[in-house]
Structures are given as C-alpha cells and as structure tokens.
Amino acid sequence: MKMVVAYIRHEAFEPIRADLLEAGFPSLSITEVKGSGRQKAITEHYRGSDIAVHLRPKLKLECVVESKDVGLIKEVILRHARTGSVGDGKLFVLPVEEAVRIRTGEEGELVLQAHEGEEVSLDGHRA
C-alpha cells in the first residue's frame, strides 16, 4: 500500500477528482495548506504600506492505493496539475503499513478504494 501526497493548485483538483472517480478511486482527502517554494511572494498593498505574503495557498491531496495503482494515480495528477509554470507543486509517494475501515473494522487493501458492494447515499443510509 502506498500513500500518494500531492501539493497542487486549487484549480487542478476538480479534474483530478473526476478522473480518479472514473478510474475507480473515489477515496481521497484534501487539506487547505499554505507553503513556500520557488514561486514568488505576493505583495499586498494596503493603505500605503506593503506586506509580502511568502506563503501561497495550495491544496494537499492524499490518496492511499494499492502499490500497483500508484502509476495510474501519478499519471492522473501530473496530467491535470502541470501547467508548466513555477508553482505547480510536488508529489510524494509514501509507504503505508496498515489500513482499517472504521465502520466495520475490516483491514487490508480491500478497504482502500472502490469495491463491489453497496452504494451509500449522502445521509449515510444504505441505498
């Protein structure tokens, strides 16, 4: 099992999410983060004084998949997140030791992504 962690532009997320869902990878998390890199600071002008904002907002995308699926996930993320300009972000792949589905207590790779079985509606009741 691997965790793919990607720091991406906000606008790249929605096409990535749609393609991953299509490919059978609905389970992922995002976090609003701020970070610095080679992208320049933004200068805010406020009533005659300036303030340099060095940390830029990015999305942190986390997605745990079976090791064999990492290549596909990477390809989807790179396809949508790359604009060619400084500030596109970075992607990391980390090893994962265990996975547990909290609702049932099931363990292992079968809890990771889409699987045969019930669909669940928005309010949590089984459809």
Add this chain to the structure above:
Amino acid sequence: MRRIALAAAVPLGAFLLAPAAALAQDGPTLDDTVSSLNTVWVIVAAVLVMFMQAGFAFLEIGFSRAKNAGLGVVKILTNFSIAAIAYWAVGFALAFGGAGEIAGTNGFFLDVSSLPAEAASQFPLLDIAGISPAALLFFQFVFCAVSLAIVWGTTLERIKFSAYVIYAIVFSALIYPVISHWIFGGGWLQVNVGMQDFAGSTVVHLIGATGGLAALLLLGPRRGKYGPDGKPRAIPGHSMPLVGLGVLILWLGWFGFNPGSTLGALGNRFAEVALVTNLAAAAGVLAALGVMYMRTKTYDVGMAGNGAIAGLVAITAPSGYVEFWAAPIIGAVAGVIVVYGVILIEKVLDDPVGALSAHGLAGIWGTLSCGIFTAPRLAEFNGVGEGGLWYTGSFTQLADQALGVAVAFACVFAVSYAVFYAIRATIGLRVTPEEEEAGLDISETGMYGYPEQFIPPSELIGPGLPAGGRVAEPAPAGVTAAVTGEAPA
C-alpha cells in the same frame, strides 16, 4: 448662528394654513406649526446622525483583524450610551445653556421651562431655531457621540476597555460641550472671533481626532506594526466589504449631519447643504483614488473610503457657507490631503483607520477652507464672520478660522492627554502583549466575534453526541475484540 429664513417662509405657511385657522380658532398657531415642521426635520436629521454609529462600527471592525471584531460592537454601544446620559445630564447645559463666553450654566438634566419665551432665554439657540428643546438636545447629543466615536479609531486592537468608559464620561460631559459652546453655542470663538464652522469640521471631527492623537501617543503602535528596520508594515483589516458598508452608512448619515445643522426645514436651505455635502464627498473619493493609483497602480479600497470621509469632514464646516462650485474643490483637496496624511503619519504613528488624516487633517482643511471660499451672502445669512479670501481678498476670515482651529486643538489635546495619562498611570491604558496577541474579543469580551474561525467544529459539538447525531449501531460481526475493546459475547 444658523438664522433660518423664517421671515421668507412665513407667507407660504400662512397661505397654506389660512383656511384651517379660520375653521378652528383654538387650533395650533402658525408658530406652533412652523416649530413642529422644523422639529420634524431636526429629529429626522438626528436619527440619520445616530445611524452614523453603525458606520463607525463597521468601518472600524472592517479595518480590524477578525480576532478584534466583536469588541467593536460593544465599544460603540457603550460609548454611545455613556454619552447619551452624560450629555443629557451635564453636557447640553454647558454647551447651550446660556450665552456665556466659556460655558453655559442653564438646564442641567434638560430642566427647561415649558413657556417658549422662557425656554429661549435659557437656551438662546432655541430663539433662533424655534424647535423643541428635546429635539435640540437630541440633535446636539448625536454630534457629541459622533465626535466620541472618532476618538477610538486610532486605538483599535490594543486599548483597554476601561479606558473607553472613563474618557467617554469626561469627553461627553466636559470636553465636547465646552468646545462646542465656544463655536456653536454663542461662546467666544463664535461671537467674539467670528469663527465659521457650520456643522463641525473642527467641533466634531478635529476634536475627535485630537482626542485620538492624545490616546495614540500614550498607547503606542500595535505589536508588529513596525519591522526591525523601523518601516511600517501593513496589518490588513479583515473585511473590506464591512469598511465599504461603514463608509456608505457614514455618507448617508452626513445628510443629517450637515443639512440638519440648518436646525429647520423652512427656507429649504437644507436641500442646498445636502447637495454641497454630496459633491464634496464624491470629489474626495475620486481624488484619493486617483492619487493612490498614480502611486501604486492599484485601486485602493481603504483609501477610496478614507477619501469619501475626508471630503465629508472637510465640507462639514463650509457646507452652510459656500456655493456649489466650491464644494468639489474642497472635497478634492481633502482627498489628496488624506492620502498623503495617511502615508506620512503611518511612518511614525499607528492609526489603523486613518482617523488622524480623515478627521484631523481634513477637519483642519475644511475649517480653513471657510476662510477662502465662504460666500459673503451666506456669511451674512448665517450671521457669523464674513466672506472668504476668494471674494474679499482679505485674510481676516482665514486668520479667524486658523485661530479657532489652534485653540480647539490645543485645549482638547491638553485635557485629553492629561486624562489618558492619568488612566495609564492608574489602571493602565493598554492590554498585555498576551491579550493583544490573543485578540480583544477573547481577552476583553470573553467571546469571539467569529467563533467558528477560532473554535474547531469538534469543540463546538463537544462530547456526548455520537458522530453525525445518530445513535451508533451495534458493532457488526467480524469486528475484533481489539477494535471494540471488549471481549466478544
């Protein structure tokens, strides 16, 4: 000071009322009707000025960081309420209770005769305005409250709440009433010097900003305002939309502030004053926006707002004294002054809302502008001073204006500095660095203005409720004892 053209209005009123008077001999007299009409306008204007409290609240809250947003609400309510009671009890009598050179002495707690003639001898302004004494008090009080609200703009995000309470009492019972007596209430600056200040560029705005300067000098800047190199850093306020709402509410309120200072509706002078006011405000916005664009190539939201306020502040003194054409000039100069004022003052003093520039410098400019642009016919109409430099070629009126500005500034600064010095020496003027860092909302009011921004959702839900508000189902088969923490049944 504000002599309403009652004589001109009477024939119209008489024409309208003649049939009614003929039918009901014991009905209201013409004087009663005129008085009621003027009283209605004064109360409407006073209500508009009262709403400026909302403008100051939103302006200051928008220019503050989110951690200080809630305090602005309770601050405005407290100051307004203290002033309401102190001005009724003491302030109004000092300001308008007689034509003494220094202060009035009649009518504490609005103890006023029910006979109009006697009331007018107690409060000479009633003789000119012919309105209800309660209306006059209420109208003058909301001016006092505006002036007090201006004081605190310089002190945002670091002053102790207790300082508001003490200074508000001194300000609304003593400082504002005495100065307003000198310039509005028949005191020495108005009568002996002939200083022109129609609605209070000096009396309301410069006084408020002067109190703010005294507080700021003893208070010091917010933490982090100046970098290690001593250069000012921007501490952006949390909501420019709230700033905009505040500015527009103030702009609206000014249509009570200046046109209401006619103290009556007859003669329709108030409509001309309203137009003059609007022209100056518009010119202030455009000038401030233009100057900032030339400096930074950006359309500065805060400066556009400051430009509007500066234009309004500047036209406050001359609004009853100048012709239409002078208004955009006065407003535009104020818009330029406020931008350079904010930028220069920012180098040494941390004034988060620009009150020293928008109310102080623009107030000085507005008061002086009477000495340049006052039309002789309007000086005569109001019965104060003479025409300005533009018309007369004489510096007399300009010098009178400058004297009034200097006296008002010096007196208010001296008293205010003493009061704030005493507060600092006894109970302290400033919150601790830890409280400032945490924000005045949690340290002074005990609650956040925007709780969800500071309290994580999990903490708001608290313990005791199952996830999603549903009762958890029994653990399904297959769940190990290690997960449930219990031995399988």
